[in-house]
Amino acid sequence: MRRLVGIPPIHGHESPASWLTRAALSQGVEVKELMTYVGLSVKRDPDLTLAGNALWNVANLTGQAVSSFGFAEHMFSGVRSIDPTGEDFLLWTKNGMPRYRYCSLCLHEPGCKHFPLHWRFKAWRWCPIHDCLLGERCPHCRCDLQLPGDMLNAGLKREGVAHLGHCLKCAERLDTGWESTPHPLKEGLVAGWEKAVLENGRALLAAIFHRHFFITGNAKRHSLDSLTRFKKMGVLPQDLLLLSGQSLQVRRNQRKATLRNHPGFYEGRSARERS
Ligand SMILES: [Zn+2]
Ligand SMILES: [Zn+2]
Known part of the structure; x- marks a missing residue:
């Protein structure tokens, strides 16, 4: 040929x-x-x-x-x-x-x-x-x-x-x-657990790349095939996250409205976040 x-x-x-x-x-x-x-x-x-x-x-x-x-x-x-x-x-x-x-x-x-x-x-x-x-x-x-x-x-x-x-x-x-795409982390549109799930998408691909993975706070090394067990338990990032582009837009609009109606509302929070 x-x-x-x-x-x-x-x-x-x-x-x-x-x-x-x-x-x-x-x-x-x-x-x-x-x-x-x-x-x-x-x-x-x-x-x-x-x-x-x-x-x-x-x-x-x-x-x-x-x-x-x-x-x-x-x-x-x-x-x-x-x-x-x-x-x-x-x-x-x-x-x-x-x-x-x-x-x-x-x-x-x-x-x-x-x-x-x-x-x-x-x-x-x-x-x-x-x-x-x-x-x-x-x-x-x-x-x-x-x-x-x-x-x-x-x-x-x-x-x-x-x-x-x-x-x-x-x-x-x-x-x-x-x-106009929302930036969930930079704009603070997601809760801590949602941020962790978003970042776990990358961790899952890293696990496939390295053929093993670790779980935060635990020194045990898991082999790639343990992922199937996590899949059965329904705890993989793909099974946990219900966010959509639309829901982020809604949160962004709500946040803008809050800022408009209550200027300074987020200031205390950012100060706490900074400390
Ligand atoms: Zn991109
Ligand atoms: Zn099309």
Whole structure:
């Protein structure tokens, strides 16, 4: 088989599904065509299946170094070791297709738009770079964000999109409203336990990366497979947090109203917080 030329490299933390979506556009084909050409089943989740011989074959045919997929392979093999189908830890649409969240501020930043693999995890609700909750759906058409997808024929009129900062269903920008995104920690919109849960999303990915984890206040080292026990107990960050972008907006408005009606209300509190 002929090796493809002009395929863009995968970014360090990019998900395989995001990379395949961009790679297909670089060849001017639909993603299903590219996946079939490189020997990937279009019915299976490439985030979970791009490993071993399949990965070697894909890297060879697309002119990429196998090592450039190292982070994705390490993270998803960690997921497979505790959750073979990805049902417990990854996001899915109602039809069982791979689903993603997104950070509108990450997508607003200059540079090549892509979906890091963290955005696929149920527990990763909050972007630590921008201190904001991730978006669940397209802000325009309210569709789930499903990857891999077609950029070539994206949009209602199949007009296509140039980069992944656009919704593949309606072709509108996903970063719409980025400037009014609430920053829960900086603005003090969350309770202490909610902050801990938000930060535990990152801790869960760190556990998958390191294959072990610790619990605050306890020196015992837990192996990665103990996460399944915590999952059964319903204490993983993904099972605890009910916050939404909308609820943060409501809290922000309530706070503004309180400040307007009772100037100085928060002053005593900030002084206590500072001490
Ligand atoms: Zn971000
Ligand atoms: Zn849309």
